[in-house]
Amino acid sequence: MNIILIGAPGSGKGTQSRRFIDKFGFVQLSTGDVLRAAIAAKTETGLLAQSFMDQGKLVPDEVMISLVDGYMTQQAGKSVIFDGFPRTVAQAESLNDMLKKRASKIEKVVYFKINPQILVKRLTGRRTCSQCGEIYHIETKPSSKGDLCEKCNGPLVHRADDREDVINERLAQFEKNTGPTIEFYRKQGNLAEVDSDQEPDVVFEQITKILGLAN
Known part of the structure; x- marks a missing residue:
């Protein structure tokens, strides 16, 4: 099963991805992780991607594809969660073609809808473990170890892109670049929406039902 989680930064995609990985054995395609791995391995495509990044440019669609x-x-043969990809309609069309060659497809696209005001509050209070990536929140999910991660004792950091002025710019970019992609999947008939203002347990249960998986 291949699914796409799509939504604004901080809408809860990462939290839900980890739950589906832990419970149902999905693997997660994070474009950031894929990029870093290719660059570290010095693959031809990885080096090409790095050449664009070093110039402060976006990695072109064809390189990401x-x-x-x-x-x-x-x-091959595993259930994949796409997180952060596709961002554009061109990437979505290429992904469809890529999967079709493998006799596969995207079963469902889950769109995380959220009130922008709640999103800003959620992100400005978010703290991320610098070692394992576990996510906390100073109000709704504080670490019992203060400024350290409960899982690995790594230091918790307030990411530079989780500040209000940066968040507003990220939201504007999301609407500009990913809004058309959401409509692309809506027209294809495989888009489902969840209200990600709700508690994570409620969102997880709703997505599980959307995917037809036993909870």
């Missing part, structure tokens, strides 16, 4: 194609080859 190539990286994703390689990842999907490695994960």
Whole structure:
């Protein structure tokens, strides 16, 4: 089963991804992780991607598609959560073509809808473990170890992109770049929406039902 989680930064995609990985054995395609792995391995595509990043440019769609194609080859036969990809309609169309060649498809696209005001509050209070990536919140999910991660004792940090002025810019970019992608999947008939203002347990249960998985 291949699914896409799509939503604004901080809408809860990462939290739900981890739950589906832990409970149902999904693997997660994070474009950031795929990029870093390709660059570290010094693959041809990874070095090409790095050349754009070093110039402060976005990695072109065709390069990202190539990286994703390689990842999907490695994960053949597994259920994949796409998080952070596709961002554009061009990427969505290429992903459809890529999966069709493998006699596969995207079963469901889950759109995380959220009130922007709640989103800003959620992100400005978010703290992320610098070692394992576990996410906390100073109000709704504080660490019992204060400024340290409960899982690995790594220091918790307030990411630079979780500040209000940066968040507003990220939201504007999301609407501009990903809004058309949401409509692309809506027209295809495989888009489902969840209200991610709700508690994570409620959101998880709703997504589980959308996917037809036993909870």
